[in-house]
Amino acid sequence: MLDFFQKITSDTRSLPSSVKLIVLVIFLRTFGWGFIDPFYSMYVDLFGDSYKSVGYLVALMNFVGLLVVLPLLKLADKVRDTQIMRDGEVLYLFAIFFYVMAGLTQQVSLLLVALIINGVALSLFVVGAESFIRRHTRRGTETRSFAFLTAIQYLGWVLGMIIGAFTVQYYNFSTMFLFLLPGTIAGFLILRRVSESGIRSLVSGFRKYFHKPRDFEFILDDLRALNRKTFFFLFLAFFDGVIIMFSYLFIPLFALSIDLSLKEIALLMASMYLPFIFSYIISEATERFRQMNVIALGLFIGGLAFICLSFIIDQLWVVLLAALTSLSLAIIRPTYNGILTELTPRRMLGEITGLNKISMRIGFIVGPIVSGYLADAYSIQVAFFVIAIFAFSLAALAIVFKGVELLQAKN
Numbered sequence: 001m002l003d004f005f006q007k008i009t010s011d012t013r014s015l016p017s018s019v020k021l022i023v024l025v026i027f028l029r030t031f032g033w034g035f036i037d038p039f040y041s042m043y044v045d046l047f048g049d050s051y052k053s054v055g056y057l058v059a060l061m062n063f064v065g066l067l068v069v070l071p072l073l074k075l076a077d078k079v080r081d082t083q084i085m086r087d088g089e090v091l092y093l094f095a096i097f098f099y100v101m102a103g104l105t106q107q108v109s110l111l112l113v114a115l116i117i118n119g120v121a122l123s124l125f126v127v128g129a130e131s132f133i134r135r136h137t138r139r140g141t142e143t144r145s146f147a148f149l150t151a152i153q154y155l156g157w158v159l160g161m162i163i164g165a166f167t168v169q170y171y172n173f174s175t176m177f178l179f180l181l182p183g184t185i186a187g188f189l190i191l192r193r194v195s196e197s198g199i200r201s202l203v204s205g206f207r208k209y210f211h212k213p214r215d216f217e218f219i220l221d222d223l224r225a226l227n228r229k230t231f232f233f234l235f236l237a238f239f240d241g242v243i244i245m246f247s248y249l250f251i252p253l254f255a256l257s258i259d260l261s262l263k264e265i266a267l268l269m270a271s272m273y274l275p276f277i278f279s280y281i282i283s284e285a286t287e288r289f290r291q292m293n294v295i296a297l298g299l300f301i302g303g304l305a306f307i308c309l310s311f312i313i314d315q316l317w318v319v320l321l322a323a324l325t326s327l328s329l330a331i332i333r334p335t336y337n338g339i340l341t342e343l344t345p346r347r348m349l350g351e352i353t354g355l356n357k358i359s360m361r362i363g364f365i366v367g368p369i370v371s372g373y374l375a376d377a378y379s380i381q382v383a384f385f386v387i388a389i390f391a392f393s394l395a396a397l398a399i400v401f402k403g404v405e406l407l408q409a410k411n
């Protein structure tokens with residue numbers, strides 16, 4: 001056991017200092033969102049009257065984010081990743097303003113503006129961060145880097161949620177967005193200290209590389225060059241997006257319906273995000289196993305948890321099962337991100353980051369809409385059951401994929 005933790009410490013020290021700085025910026029961002037995320041769907045629900053309306057409003061934000069990711073497929077390999085992130089931080093300042101004003105005035109139009117700006121800002125920030133990490137990580141350490149990113153990212157969320165659970169009585173659903181301000185400003189200043197080559201302006205990059213239709217066709221050419229294995233892992237990113245957005249929006253509303261208090265809901269979300277903190281340890285522990293086995297195991301755990309959630313409504317069990325759904329993603333996310341990086345030529349790392357985000361974004365859009373419809377038409381438990389079937393199907397597909405690879409190796 002001592003050797004195991006010594007290895008983790010050594011692997012952490014071996015990560016480039018620039019990668020650690022980017023992860024610090026992400027931590028500051030997620031810490032601020034920790035005060036907001038347990039109550040975000042309740043905030044959006046103030047402007048609607050059903051699960052479906054919440055799903056559509058959040059899907060709008062993610063649709064805008066998807067449109068932003070498309071040109072980033074090419075620009076992320078040309079423009080400085082830190083500049084892309086800084087542009088995202090600036091836009092977050094405007095999103096904060098409109099979220100607060102929408103909550104205070106109850107104007108749907110202001111909420112729509114906030115959601116649109118948030119969608120753009122989130123895409124810029126995430127694509128820039130993940131592209132930077134892929135580009136500055138040594139070959140063979142990709143899974144480890146993304147496990148480190150996931151662990152620190154979710155540590156920020158969990159700390160924010162725990163503090164928020166005990167302070168929520170001192171702020172409301174509108175003013176909670178102000179908790180984003182310190183981390184956003186600090187992140188902007190830290191990014192100025194990270195040295196990087198590339199075009200200094202996102203606008204200049206767009207003008208240079210998207211001034212004729214053929215520039216968009218280059219993206220399609222690169223897509224055709226990807227192999228089937230890469231597409232499978234991109235589909236896993238889609239599933240990841242469905243689960244994240246479904247859990248993020250509907251588990252708090254489900255918890256509210258079974259009489260959990262705001263404090264308990266914040267702690268529920270913290271426990272649900274807690275497994276991601278151990279993704280670094282999980283990735284080290286599963287390193288000795290075949291990657292497809294790890295992915296199948298994670299999917300099976302998630303499917304089992306959602307099956308149980310579809311008929312168990314006991315408060316304690318809901319907390320435990322929600323944590324299991326996150327454990328599922330904590331197992332598979334670093335693995336498929338690492339494999340995607342291994343399979344991708346260095347010249348296309350920005351594009352594969354963009355494709356990964358597009359797949360996840362589509363999941364962000366499909367998840368809220370389909371889940372909201374199922375919850376309104378039938379019940380939230382039916383939505384849980386459908387997600388479980390989806391997870392089991394992907395687990396079976398991962399096993400089949402592994403079998404095909406073994407047969408090809410023998411031949």
